[in-house]
Amino acid sequence: MGLTSNKVLMLAVVVAVLLFVGTVWLWPRLARQNWRAVSGRVALLLATQLTLFASLGIAANQAFGFYASWADLFGRETDQGVVVDHSANGGAGGPLQVVSTAQVQGVGGSGPRMTGQVQKVDIVGRTTHIATPAYVYLPPEYFQPQYRTRTFPAAVVLTGYPGTAQALVDKLHYPRTAQELAKNGRMQPMILVMLRPTVAPPRDTECVDVPGGPQTETFFAKDLPDAVLAHYRVGRKPGSWGIVGDSTGGYCALKLAMHHPNVYAAGAGLSPYYKAPIDPTTGDLFRGDRNLRNHSDLWWYLKHQPAPDTSLLVSSSRIGEANYKDTLRFIDQVQATNRTRIASIILGSGGHNFNTWRREIPATLQWMSGRLSDR
Template sequence: MGLTSNKVLALAVVLAALLFFGTIWLWPRLARRTWKAVTGRVGLLLAAQLAIFGSVGLAANQAFGFYATWADLFGQETSPGLVVDHDPAKGEGPVRVLDTRAVDVPGGNRPTTGGQIQKIDIGGKVSRIASPAYVYLPPEYFQPQYRDRKFRTAVVLTGYPGTAEALIKGLHYPQTAHRLSAEGKMQPMVLIMMRPTVAPPRDTECVDVPGGPQAETFFTKDLPRAISGHYRVGADSRSWGVVGDSTGGYCALKFAVHHPERYGAAAGLSAYYKAPIDVTTGDLFQGDEELERRADLMWYLAHEPRPKTSLLVTTSKKGEDNYQATQDFIHAVKPPTRVSSITLESGGHNFNTWRREIPATLQWMSSRLRDG
């Protein structure tokens, strides 16, 4: 059973409850001073606490999407994906659909009413990276009157380590987009949901690492080409946006600032503005000072040509540590770059805060993009 399985969580909770009540039941029998009784008491307490902590950890992982699999949790997922070249004559391409599922909305079992979520693999011909993703296709995508429409598209990124599944189950991006579109508050939009970690377990901060994973190339060249070649979506920057939280928010802003020809809009929820260097990233820049400077968005805005793109940043006055950095970033943006912001009175660096910001973010994104 998988790490995010409800059965695993249920078994952990049942085990914790049994050990808790078993400890209470057996304690009087172990209330002696013999080494066997002392060992029994220590063992029961230790087992009960481990089971309780395990249950809490599994529940937190399901809620916040930190790890996708057991191998991911224990750091055994170490090899980046390799791209296999396919023969176009056989109808194969860089996008491979692995599975489809209904959207958790009323009438979601019918694609023309609820849309559809497809699980795919994306192969990067230039970056030589392959990564999984989920694609939300709105109901209009399946309706005959829209068969010639090329939809606006947003790439949606998690934080680090994150799981793409959390964007569906925890942050409810497809459900929110479906509701807002049905209410006439945004235009139908295709969502490409994935995590920025394309070379697990390493946190690349979406950098083209010298001699390492070419993450920025994957997201700004390979991914748009692959999706545009497989789905009915617009091909130029006026149809493409990117949104993310935390690490994904930094990546989203960087993609639009570095590549306005690819992304016409970007939203960073609780984003930061400079790539960190720590034990999860390793040496991202390999002594390349120019690459390191470019990864600092404040430096980029001050020294490079101003990109023609639209940016949205979010923060809160209490609970987020990026409040002042976000104010500095807003003041650093100059035309033709456009910037908007969402500032909450309070809200921590967590799913609850981002769920409060996502509806306004999707509406903003929809208004900045157009169909192809």
């Protein structure tokens, strides 16, 4: 049974309940003051609390999509190696291969011409050799005869860390939201490329070209757009691509739009931070390279580099988000450049979670749509 399976959650809950009942039932028998009785009480309490915490952890994982499998949880994913080998063999299907397709859930109608389509894909970077799974949302218009020669704008959508790409589809509802907004005329039809920034799991690379390690920034700035352009009808001119993400993905989105405005005409960070952290999940990202460290610090970049010709969106909450004051300061610093454009979504309250981001995504997609060209 998989980590995200409802059966696993139900099993954990049932075991926790049984242990609780068993503890109440057996407690009188274990009331004696000998080592066996004391050990029994300790064992029952410990087992009950462990299963309770396991139940809560599994439920939280299902709600927020932190880990996709047991291997992902324990940092023992093995599927990436297979895809890297495929790249080394030349990739007969190109740098992007479709694994499966599914209808967009939660919208009326049937068939891709009515609902659009979500394709699960494998992407392999031709220059970085980074391999990662992703989901691609194609709007209904992509399949309609009258649009057969049309290209579409595209937005890369990133999760936080660790996150799962599937959560962008199932929990944050990006495809459903994009389909509904376009249907109601509130945004133009767009292709969404949804993945997590953790392209070298379990390491959190913070979208940095790590010296001697994963070249993550190059993957998102060059390899990913090239792979998508080779497979789908996406606009090729500057201004056709945007990028959006939450938390770690929000930091990556802002950084990539600022570093590569010729690729990403707009970048939206939902609950972002503005400087790459160094902690046990990242390891040593910069290997003593002060220039690389500085360029990954968005405060430093705005102060010391020419202002990029791009549009940025940031979000926060007055109550519930730790980045509120930093976000206000970032807005002021961007405004002072007189070239980079900045917009914001500031909620009255909202924590660092899916519910908050679901409240921000419709307005974010509308904003993104208004800044991208389909040519």
